[in-house]
Amino acid sequence: MHIRCSPHIASELRDRYHGVVASHGYFPGEVELALNGAAQSALHERAAAATREQFGNKVFVRAVVEVSNFCRENCAYCGMRRDNRDLARFRAKHEQIAELLIHHRPASVTDVNIQTGEDPVAARELVLPLIESLRRETPLGISVCLGTLTPELYDELQSAGASIFIMKFECGDAAQYEQLEAPGTLAERLRHIRLLSEGGWNVSSGFIVGLPGQTPRDVLKNLDLARSLPLHGCSVSPFIPGEDTPLAGNPTANPDWTFNCVSALRLMRPDWIIPAVSAFNLAAQDGYRRGLRAGANLVTINMTPTDVRGDYVIYKRDRFIMTEERVLEAISAEGLAPSKIGLADFYRSRSANAAEKTPATAVQT
Ligand code: SF4
Numbered sequence: 001m002h003i004r005c006s007p008h009i010a011s012e013l014r015d016r017y018h019g020v021v022a023s024h025g026y027f028p029g030e031v032e033l034a035l036n037g038a039a040q041s042a043l044h045e046r047a048a049a050a051t052r053e054q055f056g057n058k059v060f061v062r063a064v065v066e067v068s069n070f071c072r073e074n075c076a077y078c079g080m081r082r083d084n085r086d087l088a089r090f091r092a093k094h095e096q097i098a099e100l101l102i103h104h105r106p107a108s109v110t111d112v113n114i115q116t117g118e119d120p121v122a123a124r125e126l127v128l129p130l131i132e133s134l135r136r137e138t139p140l141g142i143s144v145c146l147g148t149l150t151p152e153l154y155d156e157l158q159s160a161g162a163s164i165f166i167m168k169f170e171c172g173d174a175a176q177y178e179q180l181e182a183p184g185t186l187a188e189r190l191r192h193i194r195l196l197s198e199g200g201w202n203v204s205s206g207f208i209v210g211l212p213g214q215t216p217r218d219v220l221k222n223l224d225l226a227r228s229l230p231l232h233g234c235s236v237s238p239f240i241p242g243e244d245t246p247l248a249g250n251p252t253a254n255p256d257w258t259f260n261c262v263s264a265l266r267l268m269r270p271d272w273i274i275p276a277v278s279a280f281n282l283a284a285q286d287g288y289r290r291g292l293r294a295g296a297n298l299v300t301i302n303m304t305p306t307d308v309r310g311d312y313v314i315y316k317r318d319r320f321i322m323t324e325e326r327v328l329e330a331i332s333a334e335g336l337a338p339s340k341i342g343l344a345d346f347y348r349s350r351s352a353n354a355a356e357k358t359p360a361t362a363v364q365t
Contacts, residue, residue, distance in 0.1 A: 026267040028223065028260070030216040036256045047263035047295030050270045058339035059297050059331050060273065060346070062111040062143065065101065066304040066312040067092040067126055071117025073147065075170070076180045077208060079242040079313035080117045086244055090308045091122050098133045100303060101140065106324040109301060110342030111141035113166065118147030118183060128160050135161030141344025143204075148183050148192050154199060163344045165196045168206035168235065172225035173218055176211070190229065197230035202347045204273065206235030209261050210253025210283075214239075219257060223264055232347060233273030233298070236261040238283035243313070255284035259294040266295030271350075273298050273343065276330075281320040288322070292334045298343065299327045 035043055068091040074081045101112055114130060116122045123146045134140050143164035144157055154165070169189050171177045177186040197203045207222040226234045238253035258280070265274055276296035280287030292299075301324045304312060309321065331337065339346070 026264075027227075028220065028264040028267075030220065032264065033216050033219055033257055033260050035260055040256065040260065043260060043263050044294045047266040048293060050266050051295045051297050054270050055297050055339075057336050058341075059292070059299055059336050060111065060343045061106075061108045061299055061301065061327065061338045062113055062141075062343060063101065063105055063109045063301045063303040064113045064115055065092070065097050066115045066302075066309070067097055067130070068116040068119045068122035069308075069312050070119040070122065071147075072120075073118045073183045074181045075183070076246045077170075077211065077239065077242060079244055081181075081245065084244050087313065088311050090311055091119070091126055092305065092308060094126055094129055094133070096305060097130055098137075100305065101134060102137045105138075105140075105303065106301060108324070108328065108338040109140070109303075110339065111143060111164075111344055112303075113143040113145055113164075113300065114162075115145040115166075116147070120149055120153065122146075123149055123153060123157070128156060131157065131160040131162050139342070141342040143343070148189065151195060151199075154196060154201070158199065158201065163202055163347065164204065164232075165201040166204045166206070167193050167196060168237075169193065169222075169225060169229075170206070170208050171211060171214075171218075172207060172222040176214070176218065180211070190225075193229055193231075202232040202344075203230065204233035204235070204275075205229060205231050206237060208237045208239050208253075209258050210239035210251075212239075212247055212250040216257075219261065223261065223268065226265065227268050231269075231272065233275070234265055234269075235275045235277055236265065237277055238279050238287075240279050240282050253283050255287065255290075258283055258287075259290050262291055262294040262296055275300060278302070278320050278322045281322075288326075288330050289334055292330065292336060299331060301327050 032043060069080050070089050071080045071082055074083055114127050131142055134142060142162040143166055144162045145166035170182050171180060174186040193203055193205060209219055236258055238258040240252055241248050241250045262274060274296045275298040276288050276291035280291040284290055300322060302321050
């Protein structure tokens with residue numbers, strides 16, 4: 001299965017699916033969720049064609065820095081939950097991260113995502129000044145993934161120069177959400193997503209596929225919830241049983257569900273930014289590339305300093321770290337190329353186009 005298809009096939013695919021895609025009318029059924037083999041390849045090719053129609057062969061390249069693994073939450077699927085007393089907790093130093101991003105980031109990186117556990121102290125004392133430094137010293141677009149914070153702190157982060165907020169709802173069923181001890185309640189989480197969007201943030205969300213006990217219907221519920229939210233992007237994270245978590249003994253997510261969800265998101269919302277997540281590689285052989293083939297259009301280079309990276313254990317210590325080399329190899333192998341336009345700039349120009357009532361166009365770099 002390849003996303004590089006002949007111009008003839010590409011145009012046929014476009015003709016065939018443009019109406020469905022453009023109308024936002026697509027929604028998968030349980031059969032599509034479980035597809036494999038040739039039928040799955042066809043689904044992924046449809047999604048890849050929709051991605052190309054919107055974004056050409058360009059993918060956004062972002063760096064991530066994980067700057068604190070303190071967390072006041074207790075999510076059952078995460079190794080950084082507060083009950084995990086065996087974990088050495090860290091907060092990175094502003095100077096170290098600023099130096100890294102200002103002077104040593106790969107040339108392909110246009111944006112950075114600053115990520116922590118839910119640690120309001122780090123958000124205020126470390127992330128805010130870091131955003132200010134990056135805004136002053138670099139042209140980087142700035143995303144944050146910091147958990148549920150106060151509206152005042154959201155405003156301060158935005159005023160400092162961040163424009164993209166990643167807030168995953170993780171599980172679209174309120175009862176399961178509570179059982180998983182995910183942050184607050186699902187209703188609160190969704191309220192914060194809407195609040196951020198109303199405040200002018202470009203919001204990206206995400207959910208986990210393959211949680212213990214999750215049925216195909218539950219997975220579709222996630223997609224249904226995602227499409228109802230005011231989002232600019234959404235991720236699909238395969239469930240990986242985390243060491244030192246209550247879910248440690250459970251099986252890893254079904255890779256077919258995972259990648260079929262990526263394609264479903266793409267066909268549902270052709271203009272969304274959908275990341276290839278490093279956990280794809282833990283769910284399936286060559287998973288990262290499979291994610292790109294299924295419709296993802298954002299890749300992330302991990303720039304967390306190596307001395308603390310091992311303690312940022314969302315799943316397990318043996319993480320699959322996406323280095324610059326691995327990321328660039330993967331996109332090149334799929335016939336894709338890094339976008340020279342950054343993600344934050346892309347969103348800005350798309351909003352400006354929308355304000356002028358001009359349809360968003362493909363990324364031209
Ligand atoms: S998923 Fe996030 S909020 Fe939940 S325990 Fe892990 S770091 Fe904390």
